[in-house]
Structure formats: C-alpha cells, structure tokens
Amino acid sequence: AQSVAQPEDQVNVAEGNPLTVKCTYSVSGNPYLFWYVQYPNRGLQFLLKYITGDNLVKGSYGFEAEFNKSQTSFHLKKPSALVSDSALYFCAVSPSVTGGFKTIFGAGTRLFVKA
Amino acid sequence: GAGVSQTPSNKVTEKGKYVELRCDPISGHTALYWYRQSLGQGPEFLIYFQGTGAADDSGLPNDRFFAVRPEGSVSTLKIQRTERGDSAVYLCASSPTGHVTDTQYFGPGTRLTVL
Numbered sequence: 001a002q003s004v005a006q007p008e009d010q011v012n013v014a015e016g017n018p019l020t021v022k023c024t025y026s027v028s029g030n031p032y033l034f035w036y037v038q039y040p041n042r043g044l045q046f047l048l049k050y051i052t053g054d055n056l057v058k059g060s061y062g063f064e065a066e067f068n069k070s071q072t073s074f075h076l077k078k079p080s081a082l083v084s085d086s087a088l089y090f091c092a093v094s095p096s097v098t099g100g101f102k103t104i105f106g107a108g109t110r111l112f113v114k115a
Numbered sequence: 116g117a118g119v120s121q122t123p124s125n126k127v128t129e130k131g132k133y134v135e136l137r138c139d140p141i142s143g144h145t146a147l148y149w150y151r152q153s154l155g156q157g158p159e160f161l162i163y164f165q166g167t168g169a170a171d172d173s174g175l176p177n178d179r180f181f182a183v184r185p186e187g188s189v190s191t192l193k194i195q196r197t198e199r200g201d202s203a204v205y206l207c208a209s210s211p212t213g214h215v216t217d218t219q220y221f222g223p224g225t226r227l228t229v230l
Contacts, residue, residue, distance in 0.1 A: 044158070049216070108157050
C-alpha cells in the first residue's frame with residue numbers, strides 16, 4: 001500500500017536559520033512527490049514537485065526539496081527561514097501511471113518560525 | 116485568473132440531514148478532485164472526475180456520499196443522512212489534465228459541522 005509519513009508534528013526554527021521538514025514515502029513504481037503549504041483559513045498551495053530528473057527540486061518562496069530514492073525521502077528545505085513561512089506543510093505522493101489517481105497526503109507538519 | 120471556489124464556506128447541519136457542497140474549478144481544467152480533511156490530518160482522497168465521469172471513486176467512505184459533475188465543470192458533493200463523524204473540511208481541487216504528475220489547485224474548503 002502507498003503511504004506518506006511526516007515524522008514531525010511540529011518544527012520550530014529561528015528566523016534566518018535553515019529549516020528542514022521531513023517526508024518519507026512508500027510506493028510501488030516510480031513516485032511522483034509533491035509539497036503543499038496551508039496557511040490559516042486558506043486552501044493548500046503548491047510549492048514544488050519531483051517527477052523525474054535532477055534530485056534537487058526548486059520551488060516557490062525559496063523552498064527546495066531533495067529526492068533520495070535509497071532512503072525513500074523527499075525532505076523540504078529552505079536555507080534561511082522567514083517568520084512568514086510559519087504554516088502547515090503537507091507532503092504528498094501520486095502513484096505511478098498504473099496506480100490509479102489517488103494522491104496520498106501525509107498528516108502534515110506545522111512549522112513555527114520565531115523572530 | 117480565478118482560482119477554485121467552494122460554497123458554502125461553512126455549513127452546520129443536524130444529524131440525519133442531507134447536504135450539498137459545491138465546487139467551481141479553474142476554467143478549462145478537466146480534472147476535479149474531492150478530499151476530506153479531518154482535524155490534525157492531511158487531506159484524504161474521496162473521488163476524482165475526468166470530465167463528466169468519476170474516474171476513481173474509491174475514496175468515498177460509504178453509499179451516503181455521492182458526487183456529480185454533469186457538465187464537466189462545477190461539481191457537487193452530496194452527503195445523505197449526515198452523521199457526526201462526517202464533520203470535517205471538504206476540499207476541492209482541479210488540475211489541467213488529470214495526469215498523476217499534474218499540480219492540483221485547491222479551493223479554500225467547506226467546513227461541515229454535523230450536530
């Protein structure tokens with residue numbers, strides 16, 4: 001069965017410091033991996049995705065993520081956190097083309113960036 | 116351009132009642148998805164439409180839940196005989212083609228409370 005794990009319910013980081021939000025996955029076939037962010041009272045917004053090619057993916061608002069096939073991970077990173085990055089972050093996996101259309105989301109990680 | 120819109124933003128109903136939740140996708144997007152997000156959880160897939168047809172309804176929890184998209188644009192999620200456990204935020208998303216590598220664009224959600 002396909003699954004996504006976000007092992008940390010919450011990540012705290014000081015403004016200006018690097019941040020990492022962790023994600024691991026389990027999926028048969030080639031994974032398609034996504035990160036979305038949810039701000040209070042707003043819908044999920046797309047940050048970045050890995051489909052194929054370069055393992056380091058760059059996305060919106062200075063975020064990037066590294067696909068690691070051997071560790072089945074897709075951690076979200078940013079070199080210098082901003083207070084405005086405080087939000088709920090979701091990792092998601094879509095199945096390979098033979099796996100149907102069900103996107104699986106992790107439970108989310110709340111990021112707090114302290115000034 | 117306009118994003119995905121959902122109405123109502125909030126719905127309070129009594130146990131046993133019938134409710135309809137509406138989703139207006141981004142114009143031109145052929146794929147439409149419904150998710151349910153319970154408190155502290157990530158979005159849980161319910162159903163996926165490609166055009167007018169439900170291509171994958173494997174996430175609908177039981178036969179009280181039904182969704183339609185008669186003209187390939189607006190979709191309505193219908194819940195019969197609501198139960199307290201149906202209380203959640205119902206999210207709608209659309210994507211350009213429905214391919215598993217597509218980015219999904221989410222609406223703000225409808226918060227359903229069943230008393």
